[in-house]
Amino acid sequence: QVQLVESGGGLVQAGGSLRLSCAASGRTFSSSVMGWFRQAPGKEREFVAAIRWSGGSANYADSVKGRFTISRDNAKNTVYLQMNSLKPEDTAVYYCAADRSPLTIATSRWAYDYWGQGTQVTVSS
Secondary structure (H helix, E strand, O other), X not given: OEEEEEEOOEEEEOOOOEEEEEEEEEOOOOOOEEEEEEEOOXXXXXXXXXXXXXXXXXXXXXXXXXXXXXXXXXXXOEEEEEEOOOOHHHOEEEEEEEEOOOOOOOOOHHHOOEEOOOEEEEEEO
């Protein structure tokens, strides 16, 4: 089993920044892909960004490219999502997820096996 715990959400004004953290514990795999998704009220859960634990390139949704950066600290078993230039439309619950057996850096939520409980991000205009 893998446990994922997100933190770092909060209320921020438009144009501001937040950094989300996802601490992984349990049976983590060095080959896993770690992703961030978000879900706004009344909307489907959507892909934000993902990265391999082993490093290499990351994958971003078009809506966040150039504003968000995903990174990982293998020593701390933690994945981060640095969010800059936040917009009101970024308001959502943000979830961390793990894909244990990735063929690629998936953008579909159905590829991910484990999920955190989510952290709320609210961007005021």
